Amino acid sequence: MNAPDASSTRPYLIRALYEWCTDNGLTPYVAVAVDDTVQVPREYVKNNEIVLNISFDATSSLKLGNEFIEFKARFAGSAREIMVPISHVIAIYARENGQGMAFPMGPATQAPAGLLPAPSLPAGTPAEAPARAADEHAKIMQLVPETQPAADGGKGDDPEPPKTPPRSRPALKRIK
Template sequence: MSELIPTKPYMLRALHEWCVDNNLTPHLIVAVNAQTRVPMAYVKDGEIVLNINYSATKDLHIDNDSVVFSARFGGVSQNIYVPMSAVRGVFARENGQGMFFEADLEQEEVQFSADHAEEDAKPAENKEELNKSKKPVLKIVK
């Protein structure tokens, strides 16, 4: 039997449509990592909330792999790319109704490897300070 397509993109499209049909403003919660393309000035605590209403976006496309669109941030048009693995939730701004997703294992592994790549790039004397300030991390061993 072939691998099933995840339900997340279908739920995301359905809730986006529900918001639009009810004149609500759909917002996307995104965990920012190396694969996401968002304006970093608006990222807070590793996440960004994006307005994905048709009036706030241009060429919005939600497929099974990603959410892609253009939007203005501070008057400057930016191309946004959000892999489906980085989507943490979708909700209506007006009433908070929506759906929030568990972190994808694949996403956590990408973030874990990116953190260690940054750590390895630091000079040896700074590694001790970095290790003291970092939270403990669990690694899945196969």
């Protein structure tokens, strides 16, 4: 089998990280780029993205397939059927510690013009590169709060424990 004929690694990585989360007692979350092909409750979509809890406790009939993630979940007490194309999964991570993997936004994950910001491509990268090539360059990332104090708080040896910053939305941080 030639490399161009190989299937995408994205669904396999998603399943592996889902299994890792559940084996370690963590809650798997997926961040999804939303467009017309994604079946999610639109009232929970912000900036054309939605974060979904895909844990065993939060879903029923979960299927992590090669083309789609499908499950049923309750939103505000109402049962909803969710269907997300694998190509639209931006990241999968553990809620408790932010460890997981983010995927690049390739042509397959871009929504129609004006819905999502255009990704920044490295210099010399053709815009029409296949989505499969984007999977080859997936990076491992960790979610951390956007407002994180310096390791020593800028004070050197401080006898007081650092105060926890107010809870903020996590941001992706690349781990190399």
